[in-house]
Amino acid sequence: MAGSASRLKDIAKQTGFSVNTVSLALRNSPRIPDETRRQIAEAAAKLNYLPNQVAKSLVMKETRSIGLILTDLTNPVLTAMAQAVELELTKRGYTTLFATSNNKLDLERSLIETFRARRVDGMLIFPCQHGELEHIRNLRARNFPVVLLVGDADAGVDAVCMDERAGAHKAVAHLLDNGHQRIALLDSASDKGNYEKREGYTSAMAAAGLNVDPTLIITPDGSDVASGYLAMETLLQNDTGATALLAATDSLALGALRYCIKSGIKVPDDMAIFGFDNIEFAEHAVISLSSVDYDIESISKMAIERVISLINSKGLLPPPRITQVEPDLMIRESTL
Amino acid sequence: MAGSASRLKDIAKQTGFSVNTVSLALRNSPRIPDETRRQIAEAAAKLNYLPNQVAKSLVMKETRSIGLILTDLTNPVLTAMAQAVELELTKRGYTTLFATSNNKLDLERSLIETFRARRVDGMLIFPCQHGELEHIRNLRARNFPVVLLVGDADAGVDAVCMDERAGAHKAVAHLLDNGHQRIALLDSASDKGNYEKREGYTSAMAAAGLNVDPTLIITPDGSDVASGYLAMETLLQNDTGATALLAATDSLALGALRYCIKSGIKVPDDMAIFGFDNIEFAEHAVISLSSVDYDIESISKMAIERVISLINSKGLLPPPRITQVEPDLMIRESTL
């Protein structure tokens, strides 16, 4: 207790210098001569001094911390984002305050307030409803640095993200190129108003002159493997004549794949399966999975650079910029 | 800017009351009459007042935040822990400061210092080297509340964790019961001095009167699926006559499983495979994977309860307690 609670004042008392001199010495001010600095450093070491960041933050009006709000960590993509963000922030001397909204808008709102009260210097947010951004726009309107990790051209807030629409479009276009016409979509996100992938699907179909058959669009209950399994069952029961599908996540795709294997449906011959996010297990599935691929690490880095540049922009924030990275297709056995 | 920066002083100015009265009113002190409270609340709302947690922390000498240090987030188990910890802490009004050590002891040390400087009220740590805990014991010696998320009976620091040794022992015992004698171990952690699983393996073999054949112990380069794949290849090349294996993680097990399927080795007939951690993909593998299973959520909750109880223990910390939860076996197709 005594050891942990040492303050500038204690060093001052020990050395006979004033608190301010001690502070300057420890911060290597040129005004302090070497001998004084040495004495003070010595005393600081002996007392096991550790500067109190809380006090420092109060006077400096910056905490060197940023808030990261994701929907959850069950999704490997968000996990990878959290990892990349934390790594990069630590490297830059920032601390990460982390929280998950569990896809609840109210919780998201209250987490934002909590972080604001804690005076984080900026926030990175993966919003749970891509269309419900009013509270985040408000934040920005108060000149608070925020960057979204998923976003639209008209978000009204800075964003650095993958272009989900383009990814879905590309994947469906690929399936069309391979001769498929009855292409299903497994996407649970669209019930929360996150229509990007669905729009990409639709636009690709439209570009090929095909109307979208609503029975080809399945909305699983979740985004996990089990949901994909059940969704596949549903799709086949509907007897839609689908010969290919795009799943909104690799987990869904892996579930669908598993159902096919269990049911003796040949992948890719009877059913081509396209995943999304290219997680580790996609590559290593029994039948390796084609997937929409993008570099999460570099997106995360760019997002951090953006939020830090906003933090450093003195005065008013610059107008929001949306950066959408176009994903690539990773073609594997499941769509050959 | 003006909007975000409102302080008690501003409300005081608006309403004509003193700063202290405002503070008391907003904290619902009984000494403040309703009418005054109303006026102050109104002004606070109009000014969009949000208490400054930094200032509050300084005077209250508590931040209501705890630091969570994991090795990384690529491991689904740690991901689940992070998720569970964050959820529970938020529920209890704490904020989570999150960081990963990337299995580097130096980084772990410096992260601890960073969190200490930020005056977190306590820490939850998944140490990267289970035998290197001196720096953490030092923390505790300074009366700082720490709880390990993995640990040994003689850690000298509080710990709430799964009993890896018991888990490995049980799994191997199960394989022995099924008639296997040549049982391999795939474990990359033991090169970092984390011998728990290996010890469990050894003790189970010893209990069956079997000596451990070192060629049966493979140390993959990592803990991911690809490493498991390569490790399986190595194992077979060594021509050890192994008929079963225990992998230290499900990812390794899935990699091994994949190699077997590619090579026409029948699972479980030619090779029984036991995984560890029971992640989602274990259940849904082509051949569903037996795995050592435990309730991460409840362990995380207990760990949080422990650290909070340490925080609330006024005066000296109580002597450290180690709680080890014994895992169960989830038996599936891969070891039938």
Add this chain to the structure above:
DNA sequence: CGCCGTAGTATTAACGATAATACAGATCGG
């Protein structure tokens, strides 16, 4: 020899909150 710049250090004032204490004016009991 007196003035000035400067090197080294100290003093004072923030930062935005809480906590302890002080102080008026009303109320009440004897």
Add this chain to the structure above:
DNA sequence: CCGATCTGTATTATCGTTAATACTACGGCG
């Protein structure tokens, strides 16, 4: 009708820093 209690509010100190300003020698220079 006067001291004592209570009610509502203000004043002051404090948390551990940094920042701005103030002082005190001392050396150089005209």
